Amino acid sequence: MTFRTAGADDAEALRDLERDANLVALAHVFPPDRFPFPSEDVQARWTQVLADPAVRVEVVDGDTGLRCFVAWDAVTLRHLAVHPDAWGSGLARAAVARAADAIRAKGRQPVLWCLADNVRARAIYEHLGWETTGSRREAVWPPYPVELEYSLRESGRG
Numbered sequence: 001m002t003f004r005t006a007g008a009d010d011a012e013a014l015r016d017l018e019r020d021a022n023l024v025a026l027a028h029v030f031p032p033d034r035f036p037f038p039s040e041d042v043q044a045r046w047t048q049v050l051a052d053p054a055v056r057v058e059v060v061d062g063d064t065g066l067r068c069f070v071a072w073d074a075v076t077l078r079h080l081a082v083h084p085d086a087w088g089s090g091l092a093r094a095a096v097a098r099a100a101d102a103i104r105a106k107g108r109q110p111v112l113w114c115l116a117d118n119v120r121a122r123a124i125y126e127h128l129g130w131e132t133t134g135s136r137r138e139a140v141w142p143p144y145p146v147e148l149e150y151s152l153r154e155s156g157r158g
Contacts, residue, residue: 029118
């Protein structure tokens with residue numbers, strides 16, 4: 001698995017991977033018949049993220065599109081997705097470690113926000129040493145589910 005820095009021309013592929021992962025992992029939170037994937041808004045967000053010099057976005061390419069993406073800033077693991085065909089491959093673990101190591105290298109304690117009902121993601125984060133902080137907020141996408149803040153323990157594997 002080789003990570004590369006994403007560029008402005010990756011916005012569409014990032015949107016596609018986010019859609020493919022969310023339609024499998026989060027269909028119970030965002031039922032597609034009630035809350036269709038907001039393709040235009042997500043692509044616009046990726047365009048902004050990719051243009052932000054404070055955010056690092058890395059991807060892993062596959063034969064038919066992106067297999068994984070991870071994005072972080074000075075403190076926060078902001079975005080992570082692995083294509084469902086690559087679940088269990090170690091990509092999520094490697095991506096989280098990349099972000100956590102980069103944040104720790106700057107002397108900061110990594111944090112992230114995760115949907116409370118994203119059981120699969122929460123299990124991975126907790127396995128890697130992340131703990132909930134007790135902070136909660138409403139997600140930005142309808143139906144506005146609850147997100148939980150996580151922080152990586154000092155001894156966490158990221």
